[in-house]
Every structure is written in structure tokens, then in C-alpha cells.
Amino acid sequence: MLNDLGLDTSVVILGSGGVATSLARALDDTVGYSVRQIYSPHLAHAEALAGKLAVAEAIDRVEDMMPDADIVIISVTDDAVAQLVASLTPRSDTLWLHTSGSLPASVLAPLGPRYGVLYPLQTFSRSREVRMARVPIFIEASTEEAMVTLRRLADSLSDTVHEADSERRRRLHVAAVFACNFANHLWAIADDLLTADDLSFDVLVPLLKETLEKAADDNPSDGQTGPARRGDRSVMEAHQAMLSPANAEIYRLLSQSIISRYDFL
Amino acid sequence: MLNDLGLDTSVVILGSGGVATSLARALDDTVGYSVRQIYSPHLAHAEALAGKLAVAEAIDRVEDMMPDADIVIISVTDDAVAQLVASLTPRSDTLWLHTSGSLPASVLAPLGPRYGVLYPLQTFSRSREVRMARVPIFIEASTEEAMVTLRRLADSLSDTVHEADSERRRRLHVAAVFACNFANHLWAIADDLLTADDLSFDVLVPLLKETLEKAADDNPSDGQTGPARRGDRSVMEAHQAMLSPANAEIYRLLSQSIISRYDFL
Numbered sequence: 001m002l003n004d005l006g007l008d009t010s011v012v013i014l015g016s017g018g019v020a021t022s023l024a025r026a027l028d029d030t031v032g033y034s035v036r037q038i039y040s041p042h043l044a045h046a047e048a049l050a051g052k053l054a055v056a057e058a059i060d061r062v063e064d065m066m067p068d069a070d071i072v073i074i075s076v077t078d079d080a081v082a083q084l085v086a087s088l089t090p091r092s093d094t095l096w097l098h099t100s101g102s103l104p105a106s107v108l109a110p111l112g113p114r115y116g117v118l119y120p121l122q123t124f125s126r127s128r129e130v131r132m133a134r135v136p137i138f139i140e141a142s143t144e145e146a147m148v149t150l151r152r153l154a155d156s157l158s159d160t161v162h163e164a165d166s167e168r169r170r171r172l173h174v175a176a177v178f179a180c181n182f183a184n185h186l187w188a189i190a191d192d193l194l195t196a197d198d199l200s201f202d203v204l205v206p207l208l209k210e211t212l213e214k215a216a217d218d219n220p221s222d223g224q225t226g227p228a229r230r231g232d233r234s235v236m237e238a239h240q241a242m243l244s245p246a247n248a249e250i251y252r253l254l255s256q257s258i259i260s261r262y263d264f265l
Numbered sequence: 266m267l268n269d270l271g272l273d274t275s276v277v278i279l280g281s282g283g284v285a286t287s288l289a290r291a292l293d294d295t296v297g298y299s300v301r302q303i304y305s306p307h308l309a310h311a312e313a314l315a316g317k318l319a320v321a322e323a324i325d326r327v328e329d330m331m332p333d334a335d336i337v338i339i340s341v342t343d344d345a346v347a348q349l350v351a352s353l354t355p356r357s358d359t360l361w362l363h364t365s366g367s368l369p370a371s372v373l374a375p376l377g378p379r380y381g382v383l384y385p386l387q388t389f390s391r392s393r394e395v396r397m398a399r400v401p402i403f404i405e406a407s408t409e410e411a412m413v414t415l416r417r418l419a420d421s422l423s424d425t426v427h428e429a430d431s432e433r434r435r436r437l438h439v440a441a442v443f444a445c446n447f448a449n450h451l452w453a454i455a456d457d458l459l460t461a462d463d464l465s466f467d468v469l470v471p472l473l474k475e476t477l478e479k480a481a482d483d484n485p486s487d488g489q490t491g492p493a494r495r496g497d498r499s500v501m502e503a504h505q506a507m508l509s510p511a512n513a514e515i516y517r518l519l520s521q522s523i524i525s526r527y528d529f530l
């Protein structure tokens with residue numbers, strides 16, 4: 001659809017997973033952008049997503065890609081990007097983007113001079129709708145001119161857009177591994193402990209939601225609580241004695257890290 | 266206020282911190298219960314809380330406690346409970362309760378035959394309202410008859426009430442340390458990493474909220490993602506090289522724990 005500048009930017013999305021689905025649906029609602037094609041090697045997947053959009057065609061062969069798309073977004077697994085890039089026809093007028101936090105922008109250089117990264121910092125799945133406007137997006141472009149196009153696209157999708165080159169994206173990824181992947185694993189360990197006691201993870205959810213709200217409103221460090229924060233060694237020792245050796249080692253190391261942090265404040 | 270059985274149970278709350286505040290306000294809204302006194306050694310603290318309630322009197326001397334309260338809830342720090350118990354006059358008709366996850370119920374035995382624990386699994390602060398109905402409450406009582414009174418009280422406050430003796434409460438506490446205290450510390454580490462990069466913890470919050478929603482809807486183990494879950498050793502090694510020795514050790518140990526968990530599935 002046309003925006004108030006009279007622009008209608010055509011977009012092709014290669015991929016049909018969680019990120020591709022959320023991006024396609026958000027772009028479909030954005031004035032000035034038309035999602036014209038969805039590619040997946042599995043036509044049924046492409047059709048399932050295209051069916052949710054206004055005018056998109058489903059394709060399962062990259063040869064069927066429209067030759068003059070303004071923007072092509074490659075949103076497949078990291079491992080699949082290189083092979084897909086090798087199968088595409090280079091074009092200098094297209095802005096080529098991928099959505100990976102880990103891959104450098106330069107993997108797209110074979111496709112033409114205008115390329116970049118649009119990395120939404122969120123966990124996506126096909127079955128859960130995510131409000132893209134709330135998702136922080138990190139962008140990188142090969143040229144200043146490409147950045148103008150990319151910035152306009154990202155600002156249309158999200159209220160929070162930051163520029164981040166490959167190095168900065170990697171540091172962001174490390175932070176996300178601690179905050180998201182490792183925290184989730186600690187929840188899995190807690191779930192194991194509760195299940196052994198005929199309780200479920202559900203009993204912890206209100207506490208975790210409130211803890212996260214506090215961390216978000218203020219900051220995580222000020223909200224730290226627990227035996228290690230209080231330096232309560234008798235409780236810490238009793239807890240470790242109740243755990244498997246592997247979990248006791250995690251308990252010991254994280255408690256030591258907490259003690260070190262607050263001892264020096 | 267009277268409930269439909271014509272009961273009006275008088276409650277005295279000793280303490281004015283986060284737990285005391287949330288309990289007092291929830292009970293004040295509960296038919297059948299009247300919060301009659303709030304005690305704090307700091308009269309201003311007692312007055313601040315009593316002022317938010319329908320009919321409560323603020324006191325700063327335990328000698329001024331009404332002699333015939335049906336229920337007395339001791340909600341002070343663990344360290345302060347023993348001293349407070351020693352200063353109270355025993356009474357066999359009163360149900361004496363504390364709200365600690367760590368202390369055994371028996372610390373209240375000197376006060377009479379009817380005692381127990383009402384432990385709300387949540388993090389409380391004076392300044393943040395918490396909807397008590399959503400907070401899981403764990404209860405323990407000295408006698409079956411005391412349990413009837415305690416169960417009625419807990420069911421009035423929360424939709425989720427479980428019985429838990431001191432041992433079960435301790436195991437629950439260990440699970441909460443992993444899920445809440447340790448996860449919060451990982452968020453603090455992530456915050457440090459982001460701050461060094463001129464970013465703020467805010468950029469991770471939408472990701473963390475979605476990760477927690479997924480863990481709550483399904484379970485944390487099924488939702489695990491990240492380099493360790495994928496067994497991506499080159500990414501894990503690159504990440505550790507970017508970290509301080511102490512944080513690299515945490516990264517290594519938690520990654521190993523994730524790999525061990527999913528290798529065996």
C-alpha cells in the first residue's frame with residue numbers, strides 16, 4: 001500500500017519460520033510496504049504464511065522470485081543462509097537483508113552493493129504472535145544510502161531501533177545468552193527440583209514475573225535478594241547439601257559471583 | 266467485617282515491611298477478617314501502614330498488643346523473630362503465625378499450642394502492590410484444628426494454597442534461589458555487559474518477558490535455546506574469549522550443564 005510519500009516498497013521474504021512470520025505480518029500492516037512473495041522450500045509452509053497476508057504469493061523455488069523486489073529479507077537458520085545466497089541472482093538495486101544476530105552482514109556481499117542486517121532481539125515461534133513495535137531492532141547496512149532505506153523500514157516496524165555492527169551484535173548476543181538462555185536453564189533446574197516434590201513450575205511464575213518487573217523498572221543489581229546477597233553461609237551450605245554434585249557446583253559458583261559483586265560495593 | 270458465617274476474626278500484624286503490608290491490605294479487603302493492630306518498633310512505620318487500613322491501630326510496644334487477638338501474624342526479618350517471640354505473652358487461644366520460608370514452625374511453640382506458617386512465595390516491597398490472590402501460599406500448622414483456621418485464612422487470601430512442612434519449604438526455597446535469585450544475578454551480569462556497550466537492560470526486557478511467558482505456558486526445558494542447546498562450540502568459545510575470567514567460568518559451567526541435560530534426552 002502507498003504511504004504519504006507515494007511509496008510502495010515491494011518486499012520478498014525468504015523463510016517461513018518464527019522471525020519470518022512476525023516480520024511478514026508486521027510489514028503487511030505497515031503503510032508503504034507490500035509483502036509480495038514468501039519463499040519456503042516447503043510450499044505448504046510458504047502458503048500457510050502467505051495466506052495470512054494481503055497480497056503475497058507463495059513460492060518454493062528461488063527461480064520464481066520476482067526480479068525487481070525493492071527489499072529481500074532472508075530469514076532462515078544461520079546454517080542455511082550461505083547456500084540460499086549462492087542460489088540467488090545478484091541485483092544492485094535490491095536491498096538484501098538477513099535477520100541473524102550471529103552472521104556478519106558481509107555474507108550478503110555477493111548479492112550486490114546494498115545489503116545489511118535487520119536483527120530483532122526477541123524469541124519467535126510460528127504459533128505465538130509478538131508485537132513487533134515493542135521488539136528492539138538492531139540494524140547494520142553496507143552503505144549510507146542503504147542505511148537510509150533500512151532505517152526507514154526498521155522505524156516503521158519498531159519503536160526501538162539501534163545501529164549495531166557485527167562486533168556490537170556479538171556482544172549483545174553474549175548478554176542475551178546470560179539473561180535469556182542461562183536464566184531459562186536455571187528455571188529448568190528449578191522445575192526439576194519442584195517436580196521431585198510434586199509441585200510445578202507454576203508456583204514460581206508469579207515470583208519470577210514480579211522479579212522481572214522490578215529488574216525492568218529499576219535494575220537487576222539493586223533488586224538482588226537471597227542467601228548469597230545476605231551472606232547467609234549456613235543457608236547456602238544447607239542448600240548445597242540438598243543438591244546433586246553438578247547443581248551444587250552451579251549453586252556454589254553463582255553464590256560466589258553474587259558475594260564478590262556486593263562485597264566490593 | 267462479618268462474613269456469612271457471622272465471623273469476624275481479629276488479626277494483629279507484627280511488622281510493617283513488604284510482606285506485612287501486602288498481607289494487611291489483602292486481609293483488610295477480606296470479608297470475615299479485621300486487621301486491628303499493626304506493630305512496628307518504629308511508630309511512624311506502623312502508622313503509615315495502619316493509615317491505609319479500615320480500623321487498625323498503630324503500636325510500637327508489644328505490651329500494647331490486644332490480649333485476645335484471634336490471629337497474630339509475625340512478619341519481620343528471620344533474625345528478628347526469636348527476639349520478638351521472647352517478648353510476647355503466650356496465649357493458647359491465639360493462632361500464632363510467621364511468614365518465613367526458612368524458619369521452622371516450631372520457633373513459635375513457646376507462644377502456645379496453636380501455631381504455624383503462612384509463607385507467600387513472592388518478593389514484596391512496601392512501594393509495589395502485589396495481587397495476593399495470584400500469590401502461591403504455603404502453609405503448615407501445629408495441630409489439625411489450627412490447620413482448619415489457617416487453611417480458611419489462606420484460602421481467603423490466595424487462589425493457590427499448598428501445605429508444606431519445614432522440609433518441603435526448604436526444598437521450595439532452593440528452587441526459588443535458582444529460578445529467582447540466580448536468574449536475577451545473570452540479568453545483572455547481562456546489564457553490565459550492555460552498559461559497557463552503551464546499551465541498557467531495557468533492550469533485553471521484551472525477550473525476557475516472552476521467554477518467561479513461554480516457560481510458564483509450556484515448560485522451561487522445552488523452550489531452551491542458544492549456542493549450548495545447539496551444541497555450537499565455535500560460538501561458545503568465541504563468547505568465553507570476550508568475557509572476564511569469572512564470567513567465562515559461569516558461561517562454561519552453565520553451558521556444560523545445558524549440554525549434559527540435552528545430550529541425554
